[in-house]
Amino acid sequence: MNYSVSDVLISAEQIAEKVRKLGEDIGRDYDGQDLMVIGILKGAVIFLSDLVRAIPATVEVSLDFMAVSSYGDSTKTSGIVRIVKDLDSSIKGRNILLVEDIVDTGLTLAYLVKLMHEREPRSLQICALLDKEERRRVHVPIRYRGFSIPDTFVVGYGLDYSGKWRGYPDIRTVEAAD
Numbered sequence: 042m043n044y045s046v047s048d049v050l051i052s053a054e055q056i057a058e059k060v061r062k063l064g065e066d067i068g069r070d071y072d073g074q075d076l077m078v079i080g081i082l083k084g085a086v087i088f089l090s091d092l093v094r095a096i097p098a099t100v101e102v103s104l105d106f107m108a109v110s111s112y113g114d115s116t117k118t119s120g121i122v123r124i125v126k127d128l129d130s131s132i133k134g135r136n137i138l139l140v141e142d143i144v145d146t147g148l149t150l151a152y153l154v155k156l157m158h159e160r161e162p163r164s165l166q167i168c169a170l171l172d173k174e175e176r177r178r179v180h181v182p183i184r185y186r187g188f189s190i191p192d193t194f195v196v197g198y199g200l201d202y203s204g205k206w207r208g209y210p211d212i213r214t215v216e217a218a219d
């Protein structure tokens with residue numbers, strides 16, 4: 042099956058406004074504290090780079106990244122997560138904000154949250170740009186949520202389909218082309 046990019050679901054302006062609001066909320070909650078922002082590669086990179094610039098300078102932000110791959114095809118999660126790239130630094134005793142592009146079944150984040158807790162951070166919260174709530178199979182506590190979206194495959198603003206379409210400035214749906 043071939044796929045093509047279809048309608049804009051969330052515009053660049055809507056994303057910018059939401060990121061500004063999330064940055065404000067995070068700034069309020071961590072005012073005067075350190076915050077280690079952990080991006081889940083690769084999908085979260087564009088969101089994360091906008092988000093950290095929206096967090097006020099009263100929060101001392103540092104960055105690290107983790108890459109995971111789930112066994113399964115590109116549009117489905119199997120729930121079995123493999124760490125492809127681990128963090129460079131220790132999270133013990135630190136405030137951690139895990140930044141994810143989209144939460145679907147929740148299996149990826151549930152696994153990561155468990156792994157992170159074993160490393161004894163001071164606090165651990167999740168920020169996700171998109172949330173497909175109706176697809177959730179395990180509970181994940183999302184402290185900062187961008188948009189709830191319906192059960193449809195989306196690309197753009199960092200999200201890909203088979204490595205394509207990450208560079209769109211907005212979030213778009215994908216449809217079968219033939």
Ligand code: 5GP
Pocket residue numbers: 084118141142143144145146147148149150193194195196200201202
């Ligand atoms: P979960 O473990 O929550 O089911 O899956 C999360 C991961 O699946 C996301 O980090 C993302 O890589 C991928 N994913 C789930 N839904 C979508 C979608 O609509 N578009 C894209 N591009 N990736 C998705």
